[in-house]
Each structure stands twice: as C-alpha cells, then as structure tokens.
Amino acid sequence: xxxxxxxxxxKWFITIFIIFPLLITQLYPxxxxxxxxxxxxxEILSGGIFSLPSYPRWENYVIAIQNGHYLQYLFNxxxxxxxxxxxxxxxxxxxxxxxSRFRFRxxxxxxxxxxxxxxxxxxxxxxxxxxxFKNLHLLDTRWSLIFTYSAFAMPISVLIxxxxxxxxxxELEEAAIIDGAGPIRLFTSIIFPISxxxxxxxxxxxxxxxxxxxxxxxxFISSKSLKTLPFGAYSFVSQYAVNYGAIGAYLILAALPMIxxxxxxxxxxxxxxxxxxxxx
Amino acid sequence: xxxxxxxxxxFLLPALVYYLTMVILPIGLSFYTxxxxxxxxxxxxxxxxxxxxxxxxxDPLFWQTVKRNLLFALFSMAEIxxxxxxxxxxxxxxxxGQRIVAAYFLPVILSAxxxxxxxxxxxxxxxxxxxxxxxxxxxxxxxxxxxxLSDPNVAMYALYFVALWQxxxxxxxxxxxxxxxxxxTLQEAAIIDGANTWQIMRHIVFPLNIPFFKISLILAxxxxxxxxxxxxxxxxxxxxxxxxxxxxxxxxxxxLNLHYGYGSAIASFLVMFSLLATFVLNTVFASLEKRxxxxx
Numbered sequence: 001x002x003x004x005x006x007x008x009x010x011k012w013f014i015t016i017f018i019i020f021p022l023l024i025t026q027l028y029p030x031x032x033x034x035x036x037x038x039x040x041x042x043e044i045l046s047g048g049i050f051s052l053p054s055y056p057r058w059e060n061y062v063i064a065i066q067n068g069h070y071l072q073y074l075f076n077x078x079x080x081x082x083x084x085x086x087x088x089x090x091x092x093x094x095x096x097x098x099x100s101r102f103r104f105r106x107x108x109x110x111x112x113x114x115x116x117x118x119x120x121x122x123x124x125x126x127x128x129x130x131x132x133f134k135n136l137h138l139l140d141t142r143w144s145l146i147f148t149y150s151a152f153a154m155p156i157s158v159l160i161x162x163x164x165x166x167x168x169x170x171e172l173e174e175a176a177i178i179d180g181a182g183p184i185r186l187f188t189s190i191i192f193p194i195s196x197x198x199x200x201x202x203x204x205x206x207x208x209x210x211x212x213x214x215x216x217x218x219x220f221i222s223s224k225s226l227k228t229l230p231f232g233a234y235s236f237v238s239q240y241a242v243n244y245g246a247i248g249a250y251l252i253l254a255a256l257p258m259i260x261x262x263x264x265x266x267x268x269x270x271x272x273x274x275x276x277x278x279x280x
Numbered sequence: 281x282x283x284x285x286x287x288x289x290x291f292l293l294p295a296l297v298y299y300l301t302m303v304i305l306p307i308g309l310s311f312y313t314x315x316x317x318x319x320x321x322x323x324x325x326x327x328x329x330x331x332x333x334x335x336x337x338x339d340p341l342f343w344q345t346v347k348r349n350l351l352f353a354l355f356s357m358a359e360i361x362x363x364x365x366x367x368x369x370x371x372x373x374x375x376x377g378q379r380i381v382a383a384y385f386l387p388v389i390l391s392a393x394x395x396x397x398x399x400x401x402x403x404x405x406x407x408x409x410x411x412x413x414x415x416x417x418x419x420x421x422x423x424x425x426x427x428x429l430s431d432p433n434v435a436m437y438a439l440y441f442v443a444l445w446q447x448x449x450x451x452x453x454x455x456x457x458x459x460x461x462x463x464x465t466l467q468e469a470a471i472i473d474g475a476n477t478w479q480i481m482r483h484i485v486f487p488l489n490i491p492f493f494k495i496s497l498i499l500a501x502x503x504x505x506x507x508x509x510x511x512x513x514x515x516x517x518x519x520x521x522x523x524x525x526x527x528x529x530x531x532x533x534x535x536l537n538l539h540y541g542y543g544s545a546i547a548s549f550l551v552m553f554s555l556l557a558t559f560v561l562n563t564v565f566a567s568l569e570k571r572x573x574x575x576x
Contacts, residue, residue, distance in 0.1 A: 011373045018369060019380065026384055026449065032411055033398050044409040091295035098292045104283035110296065117303050119558045121505055123527045124547040127534045128306035128313065131320075151302030154295075183287045212391035214509050219535065230393040234513055237397050244409060247397070255394045262389055266382045269389065270453055277454060277499050 030255075037061070037248030044244045060249035064236065068250050072225065073232030074257070080142055080228055081210045084149035085203050092154055092202065093195065096161035097187050100168075111162065117155030123215075125152075130219060144220040145228070149210040157202040159279050164198035165191060204265075204272035211258065229254055307551060313544035320540045331545035341521060342546070345529045346553075348436060352507055352525065355440045356447065356500035360493065363451030368485070370452075371459045381456050384449035392509035399442045400514050403428035429515055432522035439514065439523055443507055450503075451496050458492030459485065487572040494565040501557060505550070526550050 036044060038056040064070055099111050129148060133139040138147075172194070173186050181189070214230040221227055227235065233254040237247050262269055283292075314331050318324035335342050366384075370377040387395065404410030405427040406417070413425040428438040462485060470480050508527035511517060517524040517532055524532070526546060534543025 014369050014373055018366070019373075022366065022448075023380070023383055026387060026445070029398055029402060029411075029445075030386075033401070036401065045407070046409075091298055094291040095295040095299075098283070098287065102281050102283040102287065104288075110292075113304070114299070116555075117299070119554050120303065120307055121527070121550050121554050123508055123530060124310050124551045125303065125306035126531070127540060127543055127547065128309035129302075131309075132306065147302055151299060154299050154303065183281070183284070184290065187291070208389055212389075212393075214391065214393050215512055215531070218512075230391045233391075233397070234393050244401070248401070251394050251397050255390055258389055258391070259386070262386060266385075267378075270382060270385055273385075273388065273450070274453060274457055277450070277495050 033248055034252060037245060037252045039245050039248075041242070041244055057245055060243075060245040061253070063240075063243070063246040064250040064253055067240075068236040068246075069224070069227075069232060070250070070253055073227050073229045076142070076226060076232075077211060077229040080145045080149070081207055083142070083146045084153070084210045085206050087146065087150040088153050088157055088206050089199055089203065091150070092157035092161055093192060093199065094187070095154075095158050096165050097191055099158070099162045100165035101186075101191070111158075114155045114158040117152075118159070122148075122152050126216065126219060133220060139220055140222050140226065142226060145210075145213075145217055148216055148220075149206070149213065153202075153206040153209065156205060156276055156279060160202055160275060161195060161198050163279075164195055168194055200268065201272040201275050204269055205276045208258075208269070208273070229257075310544045310547040310551070313541055314548045316541045318540045319538045321538075324541070327541070331541050332549075335542070335545050335549065341524070342526075342529065344521075345524050345526045348523075348525045349504060351436075352440060352443070352504035353501050355444060356504045357497055359444050359448060360451055360455075360496045360500060363448060363496070364455040364489075364493075367452050367455035367459055368481075371456060377456065381449070381453050384452045386449065387446045388450045390446070393513050395442065395446050396510050396513035399438075399445075400429060403438055405430075430519050432519050435515055435519060436523045439507070439511060442510060442514075443503070446510075447500075447503055450499065454492055454496050454499070455489070458489045461492075462488050490565070490568055490572060494561075494568075497565075498558070498561055501561065502554075505554060526553070 035052060037060055038058075039053040040057050043051070043053055095110075095114070099107055129144075130139065133144045138144045168191065172190055173181075176186055176190060212230060213228070214234060217228045217231040218234065221231065233250055236250045240246050240250075315326060315328060316324040317327045317330065367381070370380050374380060401409075402411040404413070406413045406425055410428075412428065416422065416425050426434065429435050466484050466488075467480055470484055475483070505527065507525060508531070511523055511525060511528050512531065515523045517528040527550060530543050530546035530550060533539045533546060537543075
C-alpha cells in the first residue's frame with residue numbers, strides 16, 4: 001500500500017478517473033453556491049450549470065448583511081460559542097484532574113457516568129431542558145444555549161482530558177510536592193499548562209458543534225436579537241424565499257467563518273475530529 | 281493521591297452537579313414525562329406505560345420512522361468500503377495525500393443549515409433553478425426531472441444522499457489514518473515473500489485496519505441518528521411525513537402537536553435504542569478483534 005509513490009500510468013488513471021471526479025462532486029456544490037450568490041433571479045432561473053453571472057451582484061451581500069442582521073448573529077454566535085468553551089474547559093479539566101490523579105471509592109463509576117453521556121442523544125433532552133429553562137426564566141437567553149452546549153460537550157471532553165492527564169509523568173508533580181505545592185497549585189501550575197494540546201482538541205470539537213448547532217437555538221431562542229448564525233441564516237432563507245441570490249449570499253456568509261478557520265487550522269481540526277471519532 | 285474534602289468540593293463537586301443537572305436529569309425527566317398524558321399547559325394525567333403501548337403497538341408511523349433511521353444507518357455504513365478504497369488509493373499514489381484528504385473533509389465541518397439549504401437549492405424544481413434538474417436536462421434526461429424534496433417517493437433518498445455527501449470526507453480521513461498507521465515493514469516483508477496486492481490487503485491491511493472500521497461504523501451509526509438537523513432544516517419531516525425519522529417525529533410530536541408525554545416516550549425510546557446499538561456494535565467488534573488477535 002505504502003511503497004513510495006511511483007509516477008506511472010496507474011497514478012494518472014486513478015487521479016483522472018477516480019480521485020478528481022470525486023473531489024469535484026465534493027466541492028463543486030460549494031463553488032456553485034458561490035456563483036449562485038452573485039447572480040440575480042433571472043440568471044439563476046435561466047439555468048446553465050456552468051454559467052457565470054454577467055457581472056457580480058454584490059447587492060445580494062448587502063441585502064444579506066443589512067436585512068439579514070448578519071453581523072449581529074455573528075456576534076451572538078461568537079459570544080455563545082466562546083462562553084460555552086470557557087465553561088466547558090473549566091469544568092472538564094477540573095473533573096479530569098480529579099479522575100486522573102486521585103484515588104477514591106467511586107472514581108470509576110463517575111468516569112463511566114461521563115462515558116455513558118456520549119451515547120445519549122442530545123435531542124432526547126430537548127423537551128425537559130426547555131421546561132427546566134422556562135421554570136428558571138432562562139428560556140430565550142444566551143445562557144440557555146451556553147449551558148446546554150457546554151454540558152453536552154462534557155463527556156467527550158472529560159474522556160480526552162482524563163486520558164491525556166493520566167499520561168503525564170508523575171515525577172513532575174513529585175518535585176513540586178516536595179516544594180510544598182498543594183493540589184490547587186499542582187493543577188494550575190503543572191497539569192493545566194501541560195494539558196494544552198488536549199484542551200485544544202476539546203475546544204475544537206466543542207467549537208464545531210456549538211458554532212453549527214441549529215435546533216436547540218431555534219427551540220430555546222425567540223428574540224430576534226439573540227439568534228445565532230445558523231438560526232439567523234435559516235430565518236433569512238425562510239423570509240426571503242424568492243430572492244435566490246440573497247439566500248445564496250447569506251449561506252456563503254454563514255459558512256465563511258468556518259471555512260476561513262479551516263483554511264488556517266485544517267491540520268488541527270482534522271486531528272481533533274479524528275480524536276473525537278476515535279474516542280466516541 | 282488521596283481525595284481530600286477540599287479537592288472534592290473545589291474540583292469535583294461543581295462539575296459533577298453541573299453535568300448531572302444538565303445532562304442526566306433531563307434524560308431521566310424524559311422517561312418520567314413519558315408516563316403522563318400532558319399537553320404542556322393543562323393538568324398532566326398519569327397513564328403508566330400507556331404512551332409506550334400506543335407507540336409500540338398502535339402507531340404505524342412510528343415504525344416507519346424507525347425503519348428510516350435503520351436505512352439511514354445502513355446507507356451510511358455502506359459508504360465505508362467506498363471511503364476505504366478511496367483512502368487506499370490516495371495513500372498509495374500521493375506523497376502529500378493529507379492535502380487531498382483535507383479537501384474531501386471540508387463539507388464535514390459545515391453546519392446543517394448551510395448544507396441543508398445548499399442542497400435544497402440544488403434539488404429545487406427547474407422553475408426555481410435547481411442544479412440537479414438543470415444537469416438532467418443537459419443530459420437529455422428530462423423525464424427524470426422533479427421537485428426532489430417535495431416528491432414523497434424520493435425525498436427521503438435525496439436526504440440520505442446529502443448525508444452521504446457531507447460525511448464521505450470523515451470516513452476518508454479515518455480510513456486514511458488507519459492505513460497510514462500500518463507499519464511499512466510489514467508490507468515490505470510481504471512483498472519480499474511474494475505476496476500480491478490482494479493478499480497484502482486481505483491478510484495485512486484489512487485485519488490491522490479493523491479498529492478504524494469500527495470507528496467509522498460507530499460514527500456512521502451515531503451520525504444517522506443526528507440527521508435530525510438536516511431534516512429539520514430541509515423538509516421538517518414532510519412531505520406527508522415521508523421524511524420523518526425518530527428524532528424529527530419526537531420533535532414534531534412534542535413541540536408542534538404539544539403531545540409532551542408522547543414525545544417524551546419517543547425520546548426515551550431513542551435513548552434506549554442508542555444505548556442498545558452501541559452495546560451491540562461494541563460486542564461485535566470485540567469478537568472480531570479477538571479473532572484477529574488485536575487490541576481495539
């Protein structure tokens with residue numbers, strides 16, 4: 001399988017007939033959407049699958065940004081996503097520290113409790129959470145999303161962080177203990193800083209799921225001013241159902257932050273998603 | 281180290297309480313609410329297992345949704361050999377295969393709203409400029425053109441395809457990583473011993489890649505349960521309930537029809553279904569790994 005690549009006919013054949021055509025089916029829809037977003041309705045309806053717009057209709061983007069409140073929703077998504085990640089890192093790292101470093105009676109049970117969480121479909125909690133937040137007067141606030149996203153990211157995060165912390169050699173702490181460091185110092189000055197790579201993985205996984213999440217946001221949030229980007233994009237699409245170009249523009253804008261991040265961090269994201277899948 | 285009360289109350293207790301209230305408690309409440317006849321506003325009437333009885337023995341639509349979920353999982357799993365083949369070709373012929381894999385992976389990280397709406401536009405009827413129908417016309421297959429998502433006979437298949445499209449890259453990444461993990465020396469030794477490509481595949485790559493097949497399979501299964509969002513942002517379960525799966529049915533029963541008890545019964549079924557399926561998949565792979573003598 002992995003003998004060194006040889007530039008032969010086989011390679012050309014496979015590249016031209018298998019790998020590139022598939023790559024085109026995977027990426028062409030996105031390119032098509034980009035062209036679509038720069039056309040007016042006439043150009044879209046008159047068809048032609050490779051046709052370019054006669055000139056780029058940037059006004060589609062103006063409509064999307066102004067009438068679609070793009071910047072407001074982008075801002076909301078940023079706040080909700082980053083707050084969820086902060087809360088998640090705080091709780092997940094502290095639990096993982098205890099599970100990886102301390103011996104006590106129920107530690108294995110608690111670890112299993114978190115593991116089991118990975119198999120629970122989040123949808124099943126939607127109605128009870130809705131009722132809980134309503135009673136706590138948290139429905140239709142950013143908190144309802146921040147709490148839900150961070151809590152449901154706990155299982156995979158605790159698993160990844162606990163495994164990572166277990167692999168940190170204890171000699172590092174022993175020196176610090178001799179110097180009189182307590183459990184809190186050990187955590188803040190040794191375990192937490194060393195665990196940064198695992199924290200990065202955990203944050204990437206949480207970022208992708210919170211940033212893209214739609215249904216919980218659409219269920220818990222009703223104020224226009226609090227909508228997150230996926231929810232905002234969906235509302236825009238339903239509202240401007242016949243302004244095809246503007247819909248295309250909004251979808252491009254909605255995908256843009258994630259695509260930009262992917263361009264710069266694709267290695268990290270793939271590694272993180274891979275680890276998420278392996279552990280799941 | 282020994283767990284002191286201080287460490288317990290600073291590090292463990294708050295996080296544990298948070299997790300129990302936000303994740304475990306709501307799931308438990310689902311099971312409890314399922315025992316009532318309740319529309320969310322009026323008085324809830326305790327009816328024991330009445331909702332479950334209705335769901336399992338008296339609701340043909342529910343079993344339709346279960347069937348669609350299983351089909352969804354089946355299609356997603358059928359994609360894995362394909363992804364494996366693709367990954368094997370990339371690993372064999374490209375020095376910087378990682379970059380090609382990265383391009384395949386891009387759709388995986390897009391939100392269901394973007395992917396769903398993009399494909400909704402692709403599936404639009406000709407009168408609304410749908411790409412798929414335009415291609416069919418170009419190929420002189422006009423008779424096949426249709427409104428893909430409003431035709432109850434094809435809408436579900438159109439949605440299966442979107443999920444396959446979106447997640448192909450995830451499986452390619454997993455299989456590519458698995459293939460790269462196999463030590464080169466094993467294959468070189470086999471080549472020296474005169475093994476052909478098929479034999480190398482059959483006796484080295486395949487068995488050593490089993491843990492990665494397992495990852496892909498579990499992911500395909502979990503992913504098929506999470507098709508929820510894709511369906512909610514495209515068809516919402518319609519037309520005429522033709523694309524309703526368990527989770528959308530649960531959502532529509534709870535939030536549209538306000539059958540809180542009945543919706544909770546579906547939610548509880550979904551929890552048990554997921555736990556059971558994970559258990560079955562793990563058992564199957566434990567025996568496979570034992571047979572080939574590799575630690576998973």
